[in-house]
Amino acid sequence: MGRPRESREPIPPLSTGRVVASHGRELKVTGSDGTRLSCRLHGRKLEAVCGDEVRYGHPTPGDAHATVYEILPRRRTLSRLTGLGRSEAVVANLTQLVAVAATIPAPDWFVIDRYLAGAAWAGVTALITFNKCELGVTPESAAELAGYAAIGYQVVRCSTRAEPGIGALVQHLAGQTSVLVGQSGTGKSSLLNALAPEARAITQEISVATEEGRHTTTHAALHVLASGGDLIDSPGVRDYAPPLPQVRDIGSGFLEIAAAAQGCKFQDCLHDTEPGCQVRREVEAGAIRRRRFDSYRHLVSVGREFDARFPERRRPPARVR
Ligand SMILES: Nc1nc2c(ncn2[C@@H]2O[C@H](COP(=O)(O)OP(=O)(O)OP(=O)(O)O)[C@@H](O)[C@H]2O)c(=O)[nH]1
Ligand SMILES: [Mg+2]
Ligand SMILES: [Zn+2]
DSSP states (O other), X not given: OOOOSOOSSOOOOOEEEEEEEEETTEEEEEXXXXXXXXXXXXXXXXXXXXXXXXXXXXXXXXXXXXXXXXXXXXXXXXXXXXXXXXXXXXXXXXXXXXXXXXXXXXXXXXXXXXXXXXXXXXXXXXXXXXXXXXXXXXXXXXXXXXXXXXXXXXXXXXXXXXXXXXXXXXXXHXXXXXXXXXXXXXXXXXXXXXXXXXXXXXXXXXXXXXXXXXXXXXXXXXXEOTTSSEEEEOOOBSOOOOOOOOGGGGXXXXXXXXXXXXXXXXXXOOSSSOTTOHHHHHHHTTSSOHHHHHHHHHHHHHHHHHXXXXXXXXXXXXXXX
């Protein structure tokens, strides 16, 4: 990030804009005056993601392409943990994460938990949207959704095809910069199209054979909603892990575990085999869902594995002011 220190070409006058789509080195940028431009990144070191604020200019007057010279400091960023233990930005400058699950494909609640934890560590609010409700909601899904609501998450049931529609979602998006995340085929792009028809995002039936989505969306794209708020559609995932804080802080990504941990005998309790563990007591009593506890324990084991494999690469995510 930052402006190139040395450059052979003179830097033209710069304007500020926002990346609304990023295809590697090629970006779509909306200028502060509303103009939309195709841009290239200057040099090899700059990396931009959807939502980044940038400084751009025209090195060749009259050229249809502009050049991005600088990425402005990111505020809240959704990142993912790479297989090499690094943190990779997915979208920048968001305020809200919308985790989308649906009747089909069968929800992977562990992925939802990891997105919720990632949102907590990134300092963004998180909301769970359950789409395709007109197809019905299985008892298992209803129990999971009730569990999230009991923890304190907003849960919105919706459908792009029939009642209950998307009205409840609209009000949660106003005034926010939100990103739609989740498994492929849950209807993220369909929700975007329902909210901003001019987006004309490509959607595709899920596979009949595997009942999985086809990874239709290939890059994140930001749209301004007439109903208020900015919405980023993102590619569906098979799996997701957020950059992890220190193992002793992983509980902070699970609101109910963090709350119960206040009652643990030891302040640095990992809720493993320590005596006087309030979290395990609440799991046994059914006050904390065992599946959520399993989710927490899984992230602790991933954290330990990464500590062992990449001690030099572990960097706790920056705390949000
Ligand atoms: N029955 C039903 N189908 C829906 C609903 N919303 C979307 N779909 C369908 O679900 C399929 C997948 O929708 P997409 O919007 O492409 O899903 P996506 O989450 O963007 O998928 P990726 O881009 O691969 O991540 C399409 O066939 C949509 O028409 C809904 O509310 N009800
Ligand atoms: Mg899509
Ligand atoms: Zn404990």
